[in-house]
Amino acid sequence: xxxxxxxxxxxxxxxxxxxxxxxxxxxxxxxxxxxxxxxxxxxxxxxxxxxxxxxxxxxxxxxxxxxxxxxxxxxxxxxxxxxxxxxxxxxxxxxxxxxxxxxxxxxxxxxxxxxxxxxxxxxxxxxxxxxxxxxxxxxxxxxxxxxxxxxxxxxxxxxxxxxxxxxxxxxx
Amino acid sequence: xxxxxxxxxxxxxxxxxxxxxxxxxxxxxxxxxxxxxxxxxxxxxxxxxxxxxxxxxxxxxxxxxxxxxxxxxxxxxxxxxxxxxxxxxxxxxxxxxxxxxxxxxxxxxxxxxxxxxxxxxxxxxxxxxxxxxxxxxxxxxxxxxxxxxxxxxxxxxxxxxxxxxxxxxxxxxxxxxxxxxxxxxxxxxxxxxxxxxxxxxxxxxxxxxxxxxxxxxxxxxxxxxxxxxxxxxxxxxxxxxxxxxxxxxxxxxxxxxxxxxxxx
Numbered sequence: 389x390x391x392x393x394x395x396x397x398x399x400x401x402x403x404x405x406x407x408x409x410x411x412x413x414x415x416x417x418x419x420x421x422x423x424x425x426x427x428x429x430x431x432x433x434x435x436x437x438x439x440x441x442x443x444x445x446x447x448x449x450x451x452x453x454x455x456x457x458x459x460x461x462x463x464x465x466x467x468x469x470x471x472x473x474x475x476x477x478x479x480x481x482x483x484x485x486x487x488x489x490x491x492x493x494x495x496x497x498x499x500x501x502x503x504x505x506x507x508x509x510x511x512x513x514x515x516x517x518x519x520x521x522x523x524x525x526x527x528x529x530x531x532x533x534x535x536x537x538x539x540x541x542x543x544x545x546x547x548x549x550x551x552x553x554x555x556x557x558x559x560x
Numbered sequence: 561x562x563x564x565x566x567x568x569x570x571x572x573x574x575x576x577x578x579x580x581x582x583x584x585x586x587x588x589x590x591x592x593x594x595x596x597x598x599x600x601x602x603x604x605x606x607x608x609x610x611x612x613x614x615x616x617x618x619x620x621x622x623x624x625x626x627x628x629x630x631x632x633x634x635x636x637x638x639x640x641x642x643x644x645x646x647x648x649x650x651x652x653x654x655x656x657x658x659x660x661x662x663x664x665x666x667x668x669x670x671x672x673x674x675x676x677x678x679x680x681x682x683x684x685x686x687x688x689x690x691x692x693x694x695x696x697x698x699x700x701x702x703x704x705x706x707x708x709x710x711x712x713x714x715x716x717x718x719x720x721x722x723x724x725x726x727x728x729x730x731x732x733x734x735x736x737x738x739x740x741x742x743x744x745x746x747x748x749x750x751x752x753x754x755x756x757x758x759x760x761x762x763x764x765x766x767x768x769x770x771x772x773x774x775x776x777x778x779x780x781x782x783x784x785x786x787x788x789x790x791x792x793x794x795x796x797x798x799x800x801x802x803x804x805x806x807x808x809x810x811x812x813x814x815x816x817x818x819x820x821x822x823x824x
Contacts, residue, residue, distance in 0.1 A: 405686050412690040418782035427689040435682040438728055504675035523671055 397440040400447035402432040441500075446559070455557040463551075468513060475514040475533060489535040490519060491543045493528045495552060502559035509551040516547055603630070618766050618778035619696040619786035627701065628792045632763035636751055639796060643744060646803045650737070653810045653818065668720040677719035684712040692797035696786035702793035706800025713805040722812045736806035743799030750788050750795070765789060 409424035410416055446452060478486050493510075497503050507518045510530060520529040527540075530547055537543060544552075582588070596604065606615040607625035617625035627635050668674060688708035695701030716725050726732050754764040757774030765787040767775050776787045785791065 401682065405682055408683055409686050409690055412687045413694060419784060422782055423693050427686065427693070431682050431685050431689070434729060435685070438678055439682060500671060500675045500678075504672050507672045508676070518672070521670055521672060 393442075393444055394437070396448070397444035398432055398436045400444050401436040401439050402428050405432055452558050455554055459554040459558065463509065463513075463554075467550075471514040478533065485534075487534050488531065489538075490529055490531050491535060491538060491547075492540050493530050493543045493547050494540050495526055495528060495544070495548060497526075497552065497555055497560060499559050502555045505559060506548060506551050506555045509555070510548055613766070614769055616766055617786065617789070619789050621696055621698060621701075623699070624696050624701050624786075624789055624793070628763075628789045629765040629787075632751075632765070632792075635792075635796075636747065636763060639744065639747060639799065642800065642803060643740070646740065646806060649807050649810060650733075653813070653822070668724070669718070673719050677715050681712050681716060684715070685709060688712075688797070688801065692793050693790065695793035695797075696789040697784065702796025703800050705793070705797040707804065709797065709801030710804030710808065714808050717808055717812045722809055725809070731805060731809075733806060733809050736802040736809065739802035740799050740806065743795045743797070743802065746795035747792060747799070750791055753788065 406424050406428035409428055410420060413420045413424070440447065478484060495503065495506055497506060503521075503523075507521065507528060510516050510528065511518050515533040517531045518528050519531050521527070522529070528548070530543070532543075532547065536546060602615075603622050603626060606612075607617045607622045607629075608620040609616050617629035619625045619629070688705045688711075691700040691708060692702055692705035695705065713725055713729075713731060716729075751763045753776075754774055755762060765775065766778075776785065776791075778787055779785060783790070
């Protein structure tokens with residue numbers, strides 16, 4: 389990694405850690421800002437290449453943050469509650485209408501963060517859990533509470549299609 | 561839902577209710593009174609009494625005040641005991657760095673766990689630093705923060721491998737020992753501070769009626785340090801964090817390698 393990349397990576401991690409220090413301390417007093425700058429500087433110096441391996445300029449791309457915001461608002465506040473409701477209904481229903489099984493879901497992403505975000509999104513959605521991944525074959529093994537199809541592309545459309553679009557816009 | 565489930569649910573609810581009644585009625589034995597006893601009253605009134613600084617410790621955190629000021633010597637010995645425990649551990653696993661080293665590439669948990677851990681690790685360190693630096697103001701302190709700090713390396717060992725820790729963060733067994741020693745030397749210097757200023761007391765934070773020794777100011781610029789308390793906490797934080805990391809490094813060494821290195 390050349391110098392510019394190193395500096396950019398450090399800056400991105402530093403800003404994140406500084407903000408996180410203020411949140412963890414629940415304070416923006418001058419003392420906390422001073423301590424936060426020092427601590428974030430030291431920790432970022434040690435960990436920035438571990439957190440950001442390549443292409444640190446992505447962290448400063450406003451469009452990626454915009455899509456992250458849209459992702460958060462839409463999936464966390466709209467889609468997820470609906471899925472919660474669906475799973476709760478299945479649990480409380482006297483007949484417990486579930487049809488569980490593990491299906492293969494292909495994905496077409498390269499970066500570590502993109503793949504991880506996709507997997508975490510699937511797991512975070514009630515009703516589906518990623519139980520394993522095949523990195524070389526680019527497939528997730530997903531436990532699905534109500535298996536509607538075993539066909540890989542159909543599964544992809546039903547389970548991960550929407551997330552994949554956002555993962556690509558945010559991280560790829 | 562079958563009848564059995566329903567009965568089980570009601571039974572559990574009744575059981576919890578009964579246990580709560582027993583606890584509320586005092587069935588678990590003597591419960592501490594809500595009245596403040598004289599000893600507690602002394603500390604609560606004095607630890608941050610800005611109007612009468614005769615007995616104060618310059619810290620609103622009564623627990624930290626006792627820990628590092630009123631009964632600081634006790635904490636000092638506790639830290640020494642933990643250090644001896646670490647030394648004991650190192651002695652039992654008497655291995656040199658070179659003998660333990662083994663190249664491991666494609667090891668560890670899945671990509672998802674690894675990526676998340678890469679992201680979470682610095683955040684754990686930040687939280688631990690925040691706990692250490694606010695130990696004189698809010699609950700927490702050096703030891704607690706050190707334990708949180710050690711969670712970071714533990715996560716890396718679990719998700720990647722111990723050689724990842726040694727190669728990416730340069731955190732080897734010997735480095736941990738050095739960090740731990742630096743923390744302990746800092747504590748020892750702070751303990752001896754009043755002694756160096758010509759007073760016959762050790763471990764003095766703020767001056768007390770029986771000894772008017774040198775004292776550090778209660779704040780440095782905007783940062784409220786409570787005299788020596790913040791520095792004690794930071795030193796203890798480094799010592800405990802590095803101590804636990806060292807033990808995790810030793811415990812995570814593969815057994816066969818360890819046996820070979822010891823000569824079994």
